[in-house]
Amino acid sequence: MINEQIRDKEVRLIGPDGEQLGIMSAREAMAKAQEAELDLVKIAPQAKPPVCKIIDYGKYRYELARKEKEAKKKQKTIDVKEVRLSPNIDTNDLNTKAGAARKFLTKGDRVKVTLRFRGREMAHMSSSKHVLDDFAEMLKDVAVVEKAAKVEGRSMTMFLAQKH
The missing domain is CATH 3.10.20.80 (Translation initiation factor 3 (IF-3), N-terminal domain)
Incomplete structure (x- = not known):
């Protein structure tokens, strides 16, 4: 006034x-x-x-x-970056994706890891959870699981955040 x-x-x-x-x-x-x-x-x-x-x-x-x-100007925005995986991903491909996720996490972004199922892969959803667990294990030195793996439609998602 x-x-x-x-x-x-x-x-x-x-x-x-x-x-x-x-x-x-x-x-x-x-x-x-x-x-x-x-x-x-x-x-x-x-x-x-x-x-x-x-x-x-x-x-x-x-x-x-x-x-x-x-x-x-001083505040930092936290983006959510996405890494998509498939249930029958090869070890080298998984390492490449983990490297990309590591880069995102060190920049301070959150990472959404999506495991996409197509066709007959839908029948083996429960046995494919180990892919997300392995991914989280590979990044445990820089990341912490913010939201555990959860099935949403044709995909399973998990959120990783930077370890403090």
């Missing part, structure tokens, strides 16, 4: 240099802000009495936007 939008009876006022000007009516605070040719901005509405500050509102909004942008 700024300027005329502030309808409180009394407010705690902070001057443009950050000094405490004490508790006064909102009208008096507004007069002081106009005298300094700046805006009266409510910065802590939940306080008793609410805290208002005399500042340049445009500059204040710009500073807030800049801080928000800076915070966004």
Whole structure:
């Protein structure tokens, strides 16, 4: 809330240099802000009495936007990468897929390991779980199983996350 939008009876006022000007009516605070040719901005509405500050509102909004942008720059987004396997995968192929998953995990991403079943492979779903177990075993030095293997339709999925 700024300027005329502030309808409180009394407010705690902070001057443009950050000094405490004490508790006064909102009208008096507004007069002081106009005298300094700046805006009266409510910065802590939940306080008793609410805290208002005399500042340049445009500059204040710009500073807030800049801080928000800076915070966004520093945060890392965690992506979910997918590695697809088949029940009758060969050892070398499994090693290659494990290498790719290892690379994703070291970058800080989560890995979704999908074991896809096609045609007659559907009849042997339970005996193919060992492929996912072997995969998790190969990566146990860098990964931890976040969600255990679970059957969803024609595939079995498992999630791996980076070990801390």
